[in-house]
Amino acid sequence: MKKAKVFVDNRLAGVLSEGDMGYEFAYDSEYLSSGVAKAVSLTLPLSDKAYVSNVLFPFFDGLIPEGWLLDIAEQSWKISARDRFSLLLACCKDCIGSVSVVPYDIEEARDE
Numbered sequence: 366m367k368k369a370k371v372f373v374d375n376r377l378a379g380v381l382s383e384g385d386m387g388y389e390f391a392y393d394s395e396y397l398s399s400g401v402a403k404a405v406s407l408t409l410p411l412s413d414k415a416y417v418s419n420v421l422f423p424f425f426d427g428l429i430p431e432g433w434l435l436d437i438a439e440q441s442w443k444i445s446a447r448d449r450f451s452l453l454l455a456c457c458k459d460c461i462g463s464v465s466v467v468p469y470d471i472e473e474a475r476d477e
Contacts, residue, residue, distance in 0.1 A: 366382055366384045367383045367450050367451070367454070367469075368380055368381070368382045368468075368469035369381045369382070369453065369468055370466070370467045370468075370469055371390070371405060371464065371465075372464065372465045372467065373396075373402075373403055373405060373464055375465075376396060376401070377393050377395075377396060378392060378393060378396050378402070378403075379391050379396065380393070381425060381453075383421075386419070387418055387420070388417070388418045388419070388420070388421055389416065390405075390415065390422060391414075391415035391416070392405075392413070394413070397411060397413060403463075405424065405464055408422070408424055421449045421450060425457075426449055428456075428460050428464070428466065429449060429453055429456060429457065435452075438452060439452075442455045453466055454468045
């Protein structure tokens with residue numbers, strides 16, 4: 366199972382995972398109770414219940430680069446364009462906007 370930490374404004378917002386049955390995104394309980402929690406996207410509103418899908422959630426898929434930048438990512442990291450979760454992990458640590466996606470096993474120093 367592949368997992369990723371999802372940050373919003375440099376705060377751990379939740380965990381995204383890919384398994385044999387599809388994808389799951391769950392908000393972190395501390396984030397939900399923080400008083401400053403913002404939804405990752407309009408399609409994933411704040412909830413204490415996990416979101417489940419058989420395809421990568423469109424919001425996260427939309428973070429993956431396209432065109433020539435996708436070609437560079439595929440060639441540099443030897444990742445197939447069909448392996449969307451691996452591309453998300455490789456390319457979306459420092460996205461434009463407030464959301465970033467980091468492999469779960471990497472400890473990140475984040476500003477609060």
